[in-house]
Amino acid sequence: MSAADTLPDAVRNMIDTPLYEERTEFPIEIGYVYNTCAAVENGNPLYWDEELARTLVGKRIAPPTMLSVWFRPHYWAPGASGERKALQAHFDLKDLLGLPEAVVASNEASFGEPVAMGDVLTTCQIVRSVGPFKKTRLGTGRFWTVDVRTTNQNGDWVGTESYTFLGYGRPEQ
Amino acid sequence: MSTTCTPQLLFGELKVGDRLPALRHQVTATTVVLGALASRDWRPMHHDKEFAVNRNGTPDIFINTPNNAAWFERYITDWTGPLGRLGRLSFQMKTPVFPGDEMLFGAEIKALSTDDAGCHWADLELSISVDGQPRTVGKARVAIPGEPSDNPWSRKGARWKP
Numbered sequence: 001m002s003a004a005d006t007l008p009d010a011v012r013n014m015i016d017t018p019l020y021e022e023r024t025e026f027p028i029e030i031g032y033v034y035n036t037c038a039a040v041e042n043g044n045p046l047y048w049d050e051e052l053a054r055t056l057v058g059k060r061i062a063p064p065t066m067l068s069v070w071f072r073p074h075y076w077a078p079g080a081s082g083e084r085k086a087l088q089a090h091f092d093l094k095d096l097l098g099l100p101e102a103v104v105a106s107n108e109a110s111f112g113e114p115v116a117m118g119d120v121l122t123t124c125q126i127v128r129s130v131g132p133f134k135k136t137r138l139g140t141g142r143f144w145t146v147d148v149r150t151t152n153q154n155g156d157w158v159g160t161e162s163y164t165f166l167g168y169g170r171p172e173q
Numbered sequence: 174m175s176t177t178c179t180p181q182l183l184f185g186e187l188k189v190g191d192r193l194p195a196l197r198h199q200v201t202a203t204t205v206v207l208g209a210l211a212s213r214d215w216r217p218m219h220h221d222k223e224f225a226v227n228r229n230g231t232p233d234i235f236i237n238t239p240n241n242a243a244w245f246e247r248y249i250t251d252w253t254g255p256l257g258r259l260g261r262l263s264f265q266m267k268t269p270v271f272p273g274d275e276m277l278f279g280a281e282i283k284a285l286s287t288d289d290a291g292c293h294w295a296d297l298e299l300s301i302s303v304d305g306q307p308r309t310v311g312k313a314r315v316a317i318p319g320e321p322s323d324n325p326w327s328r329k330g331a332r333w334k335p
Contacts, residue, residue: 032211032213035210036211036243038207039210039211039240039243040246041247042246042247044247044254046255052178052255055178056178056324057326063243063246064246064258065243065245066212066239066243068212068238069211069213072212072213075215101229103266104266105265106265106266107238107242107266108263108264109242110260111261112335113333163238
């Protein structure tokens with residue numbers, strides 16, 4: 001590992017530490033489920049037919065892959081200043097490592113208890129790893145992985161998403 | 174809870190190596206923006222072409238990660254029907270998908286198994302290709318009913334091991 005690969009203390013201290021526990025800003029609602037299904041032309045009757053959902057699951061639920069949707073802040077809210085960002089641990093890493101651009105390189109999720117209408121969810125973010133500098137097609141940067149673990153108001157595990165990002169500077173930056 | 178919904182697919186009908194029916198979708202700027210806004214992803218590279226080109230170095234806006242996941246979920250449950258329950262999904266977006274691309278979804282069953290709680294699983298290898306080139310590749314693990322009265326959605330706690 002070269003000297004340039006050494007991580008700042010502030011970054012090393014973030015690794016494996018649960019950060020930014022937060023609750024959803026609104027109870028889970030059907031409008032976003034319809035928007036998501038419409039955006040991908042998902043005709044699964046489980047999400048469109050209330051009676052079928054109650055028969056199969058006992059309640060109306062959201063598609064499992066919507067897990068991250070519920071934690072993105074509104075673009076604007078009264079009293080808020082500056083841009084409001086989901087996955088703050090990722091943006092902290094960008095700032096601390098001086099890597100202004102980032103893309104999601106891979107995404108992995110496992111799904112537990114279904115998310116139901118009216119649920120209030122809680123997440124925490126855990127930085128799992130930060131890799132050494134690498135030259136990529138987009139620029140020179142580092143890969144890092146952040147886990148987001150989600151539970152519902154009953155403490156049931158509803159899912160964990162693991163994001164691997166490439167943070168980088170473009171050649172002219 | 175047993176089901177009163179006729180399963181579209183039963184575990185015993187599946188074989189390793191089976192392929193899912195292909196799905197094609199022509200991507201427009203609307204596809205990208207609809208998906209980004211539905212997933213509450215307000216980052217400009219998913220709706221502002223100038224930002225995508227000048228800051229991300231990409232030729233156009235591109236499909237965002239949660240929308241990519243939603244596309245895969247739709248593709249899988251088109252095949253399984255409503256009784257299919259997704260346990261795991263992972264993917265890598267090797268090259269973004271842009272307006273003007275035609276996405277071709279494909280998948281193959283790589284493994285079939287039954288866990289110690291009696292849940293039947295199909296492990297799938299997934300891809301989204303454009304002009305014959307894989308843009309996104311991934312894997313999924315989906316629970317499939319073993320018989321008409323089997324309902325994967327009724328599984329909780331120790332009976333659900335994705």
